[in-house]
Amino acid sequence: MSHVFPRHCHATLPTAVGGEGCFLIDSDGKRYFDGSGGAAVSCLGHSNIRVREAVKAQVDQLAFAHTGFFTSDPAERLADLLISQAPGDLDRVYFVSGGSEAVESAIKLARQYHVERGQPQRRHLIARRQSYHGNTIGALSAGGNAWRRQQFGPLLVEMSHIAPCYDYAERRDDETPETYGQRVANELEAEILRLGEDSVMAFIAEPVVGATLGAVPAVPGYFRRVREICDRYGVLLILDEVMCGMGRTGHLFACDADGVAPDILCIAKGLGAGYQPIGAMLCSAGIYDSIAQGTGFFQHGHTYVGHPVAAAAGLAVLQEILEQDLIAQVRQRGDHARAALQARFGQHAHIGDIRGRGLFLGVELVADRASKQSFDPAFGLAGRLKKAAFAEGLVCYPMPGTRDGRNGDHVLLAPPFIASEAELDLMVDRLGRAVDGVIGAL
Numbered sequence: 001m002s003h004v005f006p007r008h009c010h011a012t013l014p015t016a017v018g019g020e021g022c023f024l025i026d027s028d029g030k031r032y033f034d035g036s037g038g039a040a041v042s043c044l045g046h047s048n049i050r051v052r053e054a055v056k057a058q059v060d061q062l063a064f065a066h067t068g069f070f071t072s073d074p075a076e077r078l079a080d081l082l083i084s085q086a087p088g089d090l091d092r093v094y095f096v097s098g099g100s101e102a103v104e105s106a107i108k109l110a111r112q113y114h115v116e117r118g119q120p121q122r123r124h125l126i127a128r129r130q131s132y133h134g135n136t137i138g139a140l141s142a143g144g145n146a147w148r149r150q151q152f153g154p155l156l157v158e159m160s161h162i163a164p165c166y167d168y169a170e171r172r173d174d175e176t177p178e179t180y181g182q183r184v185a186n187e188l189e190a191e192i193l194r195l196g197e198d199s200v201m202a203f204i205a206e207p208v209v210g211a212t213l214g215a216v217p218a219v220p221g222y223f224r225r226v227r228e229i230c231d232r233y234g235v236l237l238i239l240d241e242v243m244c245g246m247g248r249t250g251h252l253f254a255c256d257a258d259g260v261a262p263d264i265l266c267i268a269k270g271l272g273a274g275y276q277p278i279g280a281m282l283c284s285a286g287i288y289d290s291i292a293q294g295t296g297f298f299q300h301g302h303t304y305v306g307h308p309v310a311a312a313a314g315l316a317v318l319q320e321i322l323e324q325d326l327i328a329q330v331r332q333r334g335d336h337a338r339a340a341l342q343a344r345f346g347q348h349a350h351i352g353d354i355r356g357r358g359l360f361l362g363v364e365l366v367a368d369r370a371s372k373q374s375f376d377p378a379f380g381l382a383g384r385l386k387k388a389a390f391a392e393g394l395v396c397y398p399m400p401g402t403r404d405g406r407n408g409d410h411v412l413l414a415p416p417f418i419a420s421e422a423e424l425d426l427m428v429d430r431l432g433r434a435v436d437g438v439i440g441a442l
């Protein structure tokens with residue numbers, strides 16, 4: 001019997017024993033194509049030599065030095081490289097161990113920034129419905145996914161949630177993508193005014209929504225309008241690129257495609273590519289300076305902040321992405337994968353939408369294409385798909401629609417950047433068989 005506390009208590013999971021390129025191997029020798037990189041983590045596949053060597057060398061040289069006492073060479077070098085690539089005037093990096101910690105840090109930094117500047121009344125955080133920003137209480141509070149929040153209600157921090165930018169499901173027939181984007185962005189202004197012009201500390205959103213909607217980018221102009229509104233009311237813009245950052249969308253940072261730069265940016269997953277747990281929060285010089293010139297220190301911290309081995313992994317990952325020009329490869333392979341999905345599912349009676357950017361792709365399953373009606377949640381479609389795909393030798397990331405029926409079942413695909421065209425074809429083929437098998441049995 002396994003004594004590891006699994007996510008689903010009744011699940012009997014295979015034991016992963018190896019990883020080769022884009023494949024995971026279990027103790028029976030079965031090979032699974034990693035079509036979701038776990039959850040958009042394994043961007044370099046499972047056997048990258050450079051990252052493995054960097055981790056080993058760093059353990060041999062220096063495993064740990066607490067950042068209360070020391071900085072370290074890999075942390076400094078990774079921060080420099082990130083900043084050299086980062087949008088806008090982001091110029092400080094705070095390292096953490098994952099995405100939730102990055103978001104928690106961002107929320108606390110936003111709050112401390114306003115307090116330091118003599119605006120303690122700025123305490124409200126605005127996010128979007130059907131969003132996910134992590135599982136710790138602060139990050140979970142920010143998230144607007146009803147299902148993930150429901151059991152923790154009394155503990156969650158008071159938050160406002162405005163509409164997501166979900167073109168496929170929520171744009172009205174009389175709107176263009178642009179007018180729709182302006183309408184939903186303007187909800188931010190309305191909410192700021194409702195709460196009080198100078199009482200909002202930050203707005204947080206994912207440039208391309210991952211886990212909760214399934215690779216949904218905002219429509220053109222949406223984030224530019226959001227940026228304008230934030231600037232007008234002194235609200236900080238926090239972009240959560242924990243899933244969509246680090247090259248996944250065909251830009252190193254997803255917001256580059258939207259032509260906006262945030263005040264605070266959160267990254268994780270692809271930064272360590274699964275070789276080490278690492279996340280980061282980047283912030284602008286203005287925010288950093290306010291704190292440096294105020295109390296002088298960020299009132300936050302975790303034991304493993306700036307862990308040298310994690311930083312060494314992150315540095316090797318970023319060097320690999322940049323030096324191998326993997327961003328260009330993501331765009332080209334992303335086009336290929338999307339075309340393959342279109343060929344396989346474009347006419348499928350139960351696939352309503354195929355979307356995404358780069359190698360961050362989603363397909364939405366619907367009971368009826370014309371009405372975009374979701375499947376009855378009682379079918380448990382996502383769970384069945386995950387199982388069927390597994391049987392086919394495919395790891396993908398199906399997610400159920402939320403209980404309010406607003407977002408449908410979808411499958412998120414986030415294969416490694418190194419996947420060949422043939423491997424991406426295999427992914428689509430296996431997914432097709434899983435989808436047809438499950439839907440045929442309903």
Ligand code: PMP
Nearest residue numbers: 098099100132133134240242243
């Ligand atoms: N933000 C987003 C957008 C995420 O997708 C996730 C994880 N799925 C998180 C935050 C939390 O990251 P972690 O699981 O590493 O804490």
